[in-house]
Amino acid sequence: MPQVIGHRGAAGTHPENTMVSFRKAFELGVDGIEFDVHRTADGHLVVMHDPTVDRTTNGSGLILMMTLEQIRALDAGSWMSPAFAGERVPTLQELLRAAPPDVRLYLELKAGSVHYPGIEQQLVDTLKAEGVLERTQVSSFDHRALVKLKEICPELPLGMLTTCNLVDPVGMALAIGCEAIHPMWPWVTPEYVEAAHAAGLKVNCWAVNEPLAIALMRNAGVDGIITDFPERIING
Numbered sequence: 680m681p682q683v684i685g686h687r688g689a690a691g692t693h694p695e696n697t698m699v700s701f702r703k704a705f706e707l708g709v710d711g712i713e714f715d716v717h718r719t720a721d722g723h724l725v726v727m728h729d730p731t732v733d734r735t736t737n738g739s740g741l742i743l744m745m746t747l748e749q750i751r752a753l754d755a756g757s758w759m760s761p762a763f764a765g766e767r768v769p770t771l772q773e774l775l776r777a778a779p780p781d782v783r784l785y786l787e788l789k790a791g792s793v794h795y796p797g798i799e800q801q802l803v804d805t806l807k808a809e810g811v812l813e814r815t816q817v818s819s820f821d822h823r824a825l826v827k828l829k830e831i832c833p834e835l836p837l838g839m840l841t842t843c844n845l846v847d848p849v850g851m852a853l854a855i856g857c858e859a860i861h862p863m864w865p866w867v868t869p870e871y872v873e874a875a876h877a878a879g880l881k882v883n884c885w886a887v888n889e890p891l892a893i894a895l896m897r898n899a900g901v902d903g904i905i906t907d908f909p910e911r912i913i914n915g
Contacts, residue, residue: 691907711783791824
């Protein structure tokens with residue numbers, strides 16, 4: 680059975696990347712959670728998907744241009760439902776400290792030094808300080824950031840995120856130094872997974888929400904299913 684990984688917590692039913700969403704995922708019994716990290720203007724790592732706060736808060740602006748105090752003042756729950764009014768954007772440290780010790784952490788670095796100079800070292804330092812390095816896997820579409828992370832911390836597990844149907848995903852992942860590939864689910868076939876496994880790579884696919892997609896990924900033999908609705912797999 681593949682690992683069930685809560686996408687931004689339990690984002691299908693709760694406001695993504697908020698503590699209420701992560702707590703719901705923990706309550707459901709997920710094997711891991713997937714979440715996104717950006718950096719504020721004053722150097723704090725925060726958990727949010729977009730580079731701006733516009734879509735998932737009542738504010739507007741680029742995260743990299745805002746202070747932590749400004750971001751923490753925003754409502755990150757009301758956009759989804761009044762029931763979640765008052766939810767805040769969590770810091771990475773806050774989430775790491777709240778995650779149960781048996782839950783794996785799939786951290787997506789939204790951008791490396793190209794947007795946030797030195798963030799790779801800061802991220803490694805934070806994971807080590809919080810004692811979670813061994814159960815964290817960092818993924819990114821910024822493959823140069825992954826190379827830098829592997830140089831800084833060879834023991835840090837990495838996942839190569841992809842959206843397109845790459846000619847040689849295994850070769851790319853090995854060239855970066857990854858332990859896993861994180862492809863968009865429609866490209867994943869049993870042959871894709873077999874090729875990855877033959878090279879010692881795991882396959883964690885996203886974002887798998889509908890029954891057909893869940894069935895196809897199970898049949899393909901993937902190692903992890905990243906989903907907005909973890910209950911559909913856990914209770915299915």
